[in-house]
Amino acid sequence: MNWTGILSIYRYEMTRFFRTLLQSFVSPVLSTSLYFVVFGAAIGSRIEEVDGVDYGAFIVPGLIMLSVMTQSTTNASFGIYFPKFIGTIYELLSAPINFLEIVIGYVGAAATKALFIGLVILGTSSLFVDLHIAHPLAMILFLVLTCLSFALMGFIIGIWAGNFEQLQLVPLLIVTPLVFLGGSFYSISMLPPIWQKITLFNPVVYLISGFRWSFFGQSDVPVAISLAAIFGFTLLCLGVIWWIFRTGWRIRS
Amino acid sequence: MSVILSIKDLRKSYAGGFEALKGVSLDIEEGEILALLGPNGAGKTTLISTVCGITTPTSGSVTVGGHDILTDFRAARSLIGLVPQDIFLEPFEKVWNTVRFSRGLFGKPRDDSKLEEILKKLSLWEKRLSPTKELSGGMKRRVLIAKALAHDPRVLFLDEPTAGVDVELRKDMWDIVAELKASGVTIILTTHYIEEAEAIADRVGVIRGGELLLVEEKDQLMQRMGRKQLEVQLTDPITEVPASLAHLNLELGQGGGSLIYTYDTRAERTGITALLNEVAQAGLVLADVQTRQSSLEDIFVGLVSEDVV
Ligand SMILES: Nc1ncnc2c1ncn2[C@@H]1O[C@H](COP(=O)(O)OP(=O)(O)OP(=O)(O)O)[C@@H](O)[C@H]1O
Ligand SMILES: [Mg+2]
Numbered sequence: 001m002n003w004t005g006i007l008s009i010y011r012y013e014m015t016r017f018f019r020t021l022l023q024s025f026v027s028p029v030l031s032t033s034l035y036f037v038v039f040g041a042a043i044g045s046r047i048e049e050v051d052g053v054d055y056g057a058f059i060v061p062g063l064i065m066l067s068v069m070t071q072s073t074t075n076a077s078f079g080i081y082f083p084k085f086i087g088t089i090y091e092l093l094s095a096p097i098n099f100l101e102i103v104i105g106y107v108g109a110a111a112t113k114a115l116f117i118g119l120v121i122l123g124t125s126s127l128f129v130d131l132h133i134a135h136p137l138a139m140i141l142f143l144v145l146t147c148l149s150f151a152l153m154g155f156i157i158g159i160w161a162g163n164f165e166q167l168q169l170v171p172l173l174i175v176t177p178l179v180f181l182g183g184s185f186y187s188i189s190m191l192p193p194i195w196q197k198i199t200l201f202n203p204v205v206y207l208i209s210g211f212r213w214s215f216f217g218q219s220d221v222p223v224a225i226s227l228a229a230i231f232g233f234t235l236l237c238l239g240v241i242w243w244i245f246r247t248g249w250r251i252r253s
Numbered sequence: 254m255s256v257i258l259s260i261k262d263l264r265k266s267y268a269g270g271f272e273a274l275k276g277v278s279l280d281i282e283e284g285e286i287l288a289l290l291g292p293n294g295a296g297k298t299t300l301i302s303t304v305c306g307i308t309t310p311t312s313g314s315v316t317v318g319g320h321d322i323l324t325d326f327r328a329a330r331s332l333i334g335l336v337p338q339d340i341f342l343e344p345f346e347k348v349w350n351t352v353r354f355s356r357g358l359f360g361k362p363r364d365d366s367k368l369e370e371i372l373k374k375l376s377l378w379e380k381r382l383s384p385t386k387e388l389s390g391g392m393k394r395r396v397l398i399a400k401a402l403a404h405d406p407r408v409l410f411l412d413e414p415t416a417g418v419d420v421e422l423r424k425d426m427w428d429i430v431a432e433l434k435a436s437g438v439t440i441i442l443t444t445h446y447i448e449e450a451e452a453i454a455d456r457v458g459v460i461r462g463g464e465l466l467l468v469e470e471k472d473q474l475m476q477r478m479g480r481k482q483l484e485v486q487l488t489d490p491i492t493e494v495p496a497s498l499a500h501l502n503l504e505l506g507q508g509g510g511s512l513i514y515t516y517d518t519r520a521e522r523t524g525i526t527a528l529l530n531e532v533a534q535a536g537l538v539l540a541d542v543q544t545r546q547s548s549l550e551d552i553f554v555g556l557v558s559e560d561v562v
Contacts, residue, residue, distance in 0.1 A: 002327070002360040003360075004357050004360045004361065004362065005357060005358045005359065005360050007357065008353075008354055008356075008357025008358050009354075009358070011357075012350070012354045015350065019345075082343075083343075086341060086342075086343065086344075087337075087339060087341035088341045088342065088343055090307055090335070090337050090341055091335075091341075091355060091358065091400070092358070093305075093306055093307045094305040094306050094307055094330060094333065094335050095330060095358045095359055096326065096327040096328070096329075096330040096331045096359060096360060097358060097360070098326075248309060252306075252307065252308055252309050253267060253268060253307075253308045253309075
């Protein structure tokens with residue numbers, strides 16, 4: 001393994017992040033605060049509690065998931081698409097580094113950034129609501145796995161994308177709607193019965209449910225299924241990455 | 254001298270089915286400078302890209318320092334530095350960071366004094382903290398060279414390093430190449446300027462339509478190629494070359510308005526002074542004089558018709 005190479009990619013990507021640190025820090029703080037004003041104050045005054053949890057606190061895991069999923073996807077997809085777009089990818093292709101090492105560098109950096117933003121949102125949220133995390137280790141595990149798996153997916157999107165529109169397509173048209181419809185801001189049990197069934201086809205439901213369990217000790221679907229879902233998704237992405245690695249799809253002509 | 258880069262029957266067909274390399278075989282000696290000449294679309298960049306791992310070969314084999322570029326790609330690529338034809342740089346990245354990144358990517362430990370030496374040699378030291386978008390075109394190209402040198406390559410590919418570069422910088426570039434050669438680096442460069450090949454190469458390869466037409470010691474090749482023509486424009490057109498000038502092997506230009514003299518730039522005497530004297534003595538009045546070097550295209554045409562394989 002070319003660890004120095006991996007570290008170089010990771011550090012290079014993180015430098016980009018630190019260059020815009022203020023922006024990276026301010027925007028999640030601001031948007032989280034806005035969510036609390038809108039959802040917490042407006043809707044929260046009508047709902048008050050969901051499954052015995054204060055509504056303000058209830059939406060925190062969903063809020064974190066929403067940002068973490070979109071951030072890791074867009075970070076990773078942009079991270080690898082950009083060198084492809086401006087041509088600097090020639091250097092990655094001619095270096096003594098293999099595709100998996102490239103993936104580790106880019107995905108690792110994208111996941112780190114998303115994790116950082118997730119933690120910023122968690123911190124901001126705790127200023128607005130009283131938070132007790134029931135299973136902190138599980139919480140971290142879910143968070144890290146979500147960052148990683150969505151960064152892997154983002155990397156695949158970045159390799160696949162032929163233009164900037166395609167790059168935006170998946171995060172905008174698939175990830176965001178699935179997260180919003182995945183019970184970020186409500187409990188599945190609040191839906192009409194038919195929708196309770198349909199919604200189970202949304203993979204994000206399992207992730208948010210499991211993540212929420214780590215906060216409040218209760219969930220829409222069993223935690224084991226949530227864990228299986230996140231592991232399954234990670235494996236699926238790794239499988240696709242492996243296939244790209246074998247075939248050089250969209251990278252080497 | 255030992256062979257550091259060995260290319261055997263290398264073929265490359267692109268996805269569309271276009272065959273850009275049709276079985277190229279070439280051995281390059283350690284420490285030599287090889288110039289690859291060829292018209293646009295000849296396959297020069299494809300050849301370099303395939304050796305460097307940017308495109309995958311369709312068939313054939315390449316070894317660098319004895320390491321196969323596919324089965325032993327880490328060892329092979331560690332030896333190679335590549336300066337691409339087009340300028341690919343991240344606009345907002347600082348010179349220093351991007352050069353340091355290149356070194357790390359090749360698995361080499363951080364070595365600031367090494368990078369300092371490279372940047373100073375390329376006159377980029379003052380610009381090390383500038384984002385690359387603030388550099389001139391020639392400086393950007395030198396940044397690419399710095400990146401390629403950052404990991405101490407043994408073989409350096411320069412794909413048209415002097416395209417669009419002014420005369421002074423071109424000379425600088427040649428000096429850099431000479432220095433690298435002195436330090437034992439093997440250099441393969443492509444160019445459209447025959448003078449460039451002449452100035453710095455040890456051997457010259459001519460590639461066209463995906464085939465290597467010839468590889469030859471520069472000195473021998475230049476002797477065959479270094480023809481120059483001098484055209485003497487006359488104020489009054491003539492119908493035939495005066496008998497007194499017959500021994501000069503002159504040709505009559507279009508409409509008899511000029512005389513064309515072909516000579517060898519490498520000959521001890523070009524005979525130009527004598528020519529001009531004799532033309533005047535023959536009673537002809539000179540209107541203008543111009544010289545023409547045989548162009549690369551002429552040479553290709555010449556090469557192909559000579560059936561050199
Ligand atoms: N990615 C690609 N896909 C398909 N065809 C390609 C690709 N890259 C190059 N070619 C074709 O392969 C041929 C050789 O191209 P190449 O870039 O190797 O030429 P070159 O000798 O470097 O030319 P130039 O002097 O213009 O740089 C050209 O006909 C080109 O159109
Ligand atoms: Mg080229």
